[in-house]
Every structure is written in C-alpha cells, then in structure tokens.
Amino acid sequence: MTNLVECRDLRLGYGSTAITPCPDFTVGAGDCVSIVGPNGAGKTTLLKCIAGLLKPVGGTLALAPGLGDGGIGYLPQQGPFQRDFPASVREVVQSGCQALRGLRPFYSRAERRRAAEAMERLGVDMLAQKCYRELSGGQRQRVLLARAICGECRLLLLDEPTTGLDPEATSHFYRMLHGINSGGIAVVMVSHDLDGALDIATHVLTLGANASFGRRARK
C-alpha cells in the first residue's frame, strides 16, 4: 500500500452522536489534507479514528504497514489543565518519543537527541528549560508540534492547532507546518481557520452536508 491512509465507505459515530458518512479519501506521502466542515460534522472524530483512539462504526480505514507503531504524530486539542502544567519545554517535547521508549523506564541518548533536533527544527530550543505554562500560545503550539514530530513520524495529525492564537502566531505556525510538510511528512489537520489552512493544503476533505474530497490547486 503506497498511500499512508486509505478510507472507504467510512461511517463515524461517537457515543450518542449520529453516525456521519465520510467520503472516500486517501492520504499519500507528502500530502497536506485539510478537513473542513461545520461543527458536529465529525472532524475530530475522524482524526481520532486515524490516530487509533476511536474505532469507525462502519467501513474500512487502512493505515500503511508500520504506521500505527509510532509513525503517527498527534497534536490533540489542548485542555485548560495542560496550559497550567508545570513542565519544562524539554520534558514536553521528550514525551513525543514515548512510543520509541516503550517499556524502558528511561529515555536513551538517541531519543534525547531526537527531541533536541525536533526543538531546533521548530525554533524552540532556546526555550528548553522554560516552564510550559509561561509560554505564549504560539510558542506552546510550536512545542507541541516539536513533540509530534519527535518520533519516527511520517504522518502528522493536528486538531485545531491554531485555536486561540493571534494572526501573527497563526501565520508563523502554518509557515513551520508547511516546512515540515515539504520535508516529506504528510499532514492531516482540522482547522476552522480556512485561510491559513487552505494556503498550505494539497487536498481538502469536506464533511457534513456537502461532503467531498478533492485536490486543491496550490498557489
């Protein structure tokens, strides 16, 4: 299977939420898929299904072999408790390597180097010792992005990554994301910020009433 993700006849549901149909779509290496749609259309549910947190109610969702074992970087929506969490930036980014760490009690030197490289790539290495709760919104999202690409990441899943960010931080974030995408990591993101997201997207998946999936001509 050359594609990273292939979905056919997918139907999504979560708890008491109505079952939502989803158009067939594929995610290939290097693609950048933007999932759009009204609230309640199932965007976060779909993302969680790809991440392996939820099971689809019907249809097939196939991942490339080996992708599920640490090949997916996930940036979920952040709760209020995390914003107030006493952790250094380095600790947060390091936790991105937990899939590699497995049952071992401590991280290896190679894993710590990965975290350092991810921080450099996202430009947060000078914040390594800073406390996570003292960062600005934009800095936090970059730290979480560094965490997401820490492992052997081939696919990035982002759930509303620019919520609460000011316009400058938002555009800065999409610039970094585009850089990561160009480097070969596929991106699937849910975003309400249509301008910024569609700027860097290669494909658009629309859920809800006018469900569709198609390529998007990039500027």
Next chain:
Amino acid sequence: MNAKTITTAALVVAALAAAALLCVDSTTREVDPPTPHAADAGDSAEVDIDFTRMNATMQATYTYRLAANPAEFAGKSMRVSGKFLTGVDEEDGERHYGCLVGNSAGCACCAASLVLEFVPKDSYAWPTNYPPEESQITISGTLEMFEVGDNMLRQPITRVPKLANADIAF
C-alpha cells in the same frame, strides 16, 4: 533521567530501606524507655514509666499501647494518675480498685483512656486509708498480668493487667 539521577535515587531508596531495617529490629526487644526528664530529688521514687511527667502526646501513646498490648509492660514499674474508681464485683464478692487513666491528646471529645486496675499494698485497708471515690489519685506500682475470670468491666479476659503493690498518693 540520566545515570547520575538513577544512582542517586537508588542510593536514597537503599538508605531508607537500611534505616527501616535498623529501626524495626529494635521493636522486638524493647529497651526500657527512660522516663522523660529525670525525676527530681524528693519523695517520689524512680519508676520505669512515669505518666505524671509525660506530655499529652506521650501519655496518649503510652495509654494506647498499654490498652492494646498490656503484656508488653509486664514487670515494669509505673506511676499513673487519674480518677479513683472502686466497686464490689458481684461475681466474686471482692472489692476492686481502679484508676481512670486518661488524657485528651489535643481533642476534648476524644480522650484516649483506660481503666487500670490496681492491687494496693497490704498496708491499705478499705475504707480507712482510701481516698474518696472519683477523686484524683496517683498510684505507683509494678504492672503484672493476673489470671482472673473477668475484670471489673465484665469483659471475658483471662489475663488482666493490674498494678501490683500499689502505693496510693492523694
């Protein structure tokens, strides 16, 4: 976490375990605890455990331990003070004497208390040289375990701690 942190953590855990082992060993062969603050010169004789000289926490601790495991104190001389209680046991027709040892360890409603029976010296004859009932007394004697049918509180215990050869001060 690097090797240094692991080693430090392991050392700390080992030190704590060692300390625990060292201290636990002493529980089984309990050394006579010295009375806190040596007794003054005067007419009060030295005893092994003197409740009258202890602070509230130590008193409560000793009262609790005495109530929970009196055999631990067998053979030790003690001085306690409290309310004097006496009554005739209907079953054996004998008069029993007791002292309500108690203190409130910080909480007025919950006092760790215990009725400690005592067997006075032969020189005491009821009711001549006895204090009035319910008055405050201090008794000193040696704790012994007595084999009886049951004690003043009607609990079916075969071995009862009593303060033998007791001197009563009131």
Next chain:
Amino acid sequence: MIDQIVEYFSFPFVRNALVAGVLISLSAALLGVPLVLKRLSFIGDGLSHVAFGAMAVAGVLNFADSMALSLPVTIACALVLLKSSRGAKNAGDATLAMLSVGAMATGYLLMNLKPSSSNVSGDVCTTLFGSVSILTLTATDLWLSAGLSLGVVVCWILSYHRLFDVTFDEDHARACGTNTALFNAVWAVVVAVVIVVSMRLVGTLLVTAILVFPAVSAMRVAKSFRSVTIVAAVFSVVCSTIGILVAVIAGTPVGSTIVGVDIIGFLAMSTIGRFLR
C-alpha cells in the same frame, strides 16, 4: 532542645514513627503531584473516608489487622472512580460525596454499636486525626507501612516518564500506543494503597493534606515536572519529620502538627515563589 530530641530518639517507637513517617510522606508526595495536576484531590479525601468505613467493619468483625479489609475495599473504590481521568469527572461528585460520607457515618455507627475495645472515642480520634497512631505502630504495622511505601516509591521511579506522559496529555499518550486504561487502573491501585497507609500517619481526615500540600507548594517554585516532584518529596519528608518531633516534644497531636508544619511550609514556598518571578 537538642538534648531533648536526642533523649526522645532513645524511644524505639519514636524512631519507628520517624522511619515510617518519612517513607509514608515520601510516597504520598510523589503520588500527590499527578493527583493535583489531574484535579483529583477530592478523590483522595473520598477514598480515605471509604477506608475509614472499611476499618470500622474490620474492627467489628474482629480482624487482626484492619488493613486486610480496608486495602481491598479502598482499591476497589479507587478503580471504579479513577478508571480514566475523564471518567472521574463524569462519575458525579454527588456519588463520591454520598460514598465518602456514607462510609464515615456507617463506620462510626458500627464502632459504637459493637465496640472492639473499651475505649471507642480514643480509637476514633486517633484514627480520624492521627493524634498518636504513628507512635503506636506494632512491628507488623511498621513493616507493612514501610514496605508498601517503599514499593510505591520504587514503582514510581520506574514509571516516572509514563506517569508524566499520561498526566500531561492522555490522548497523546494513547495515540502513541500506551495502554492508558491499564495504566490508570494500576495507578488507581497505588493511590489507594498510599491513602490507606497514610492514614496511620495523619489520620483519615487529614490524608488529603500530605497528598496536596507538598505538590502545591512545589508548584509555586519549580519549573519542570522533575523539579516539582523532587521539591514536593523533600518538602513532605522535612515537614513530616519536623511535625513528628514537635508533636512528641511539645505534646501536640501528631497528625495536626504535621499539617500545621505543611501550612507554614506552603506559605514560605509561596513567598519564595513570588520573589522568584
């Protein structure tokens, strides 16, 4: 003052109290940090009340050691309440309230209806407030408390990173392949153990204090998860040691004294934290 302390050290039960106290407060502080961060402090309180009820039942049934009943019962309740960090909030705080208060009332009622010792009120007081319970440990008690606490500390060290991962971002941890359901279950069991053992140190009503105070105080000054836990551990051990010594020398109830020292420590840390900003 030093002479007095040295003199009190000659008592074996004081030494035992210090050893047990150090280990118990260490394990409580380590578990308290994730508990506070997950906003689950109230569960510690509820579980300790359940443990009290179980202890009362054990006393009525003439168990030799009440932990034989209170540990499994508390563990069972912890598993139900802490299945997932989300589940705990959904459990309904009314349910927890009823469980906790119901256990307390039933426990006290049982203790009065069928007293296992002639002095019920003294037992209850030291159980609720830990006035002298840490000073009256039998050899079995000491081994059990110290052993369990040491076990908790070792488990904690081995699962430190996983604890951070799951506490900081449970969804992310699950996406990375961690079995968070299993982890939360194991963690719930450990929390229950720590709470039951901690009751010997500070009593049922004050258990929450040694779980929460070290964590919150540490968060005032520390900037990373590692330093928060180290500061919390040191804070807890120091305050408990001072608390026990002060209680023994000044004649105050042990549990409340330890909490009093915790309060002073917390105020000190808050002030230091303000200067550091």
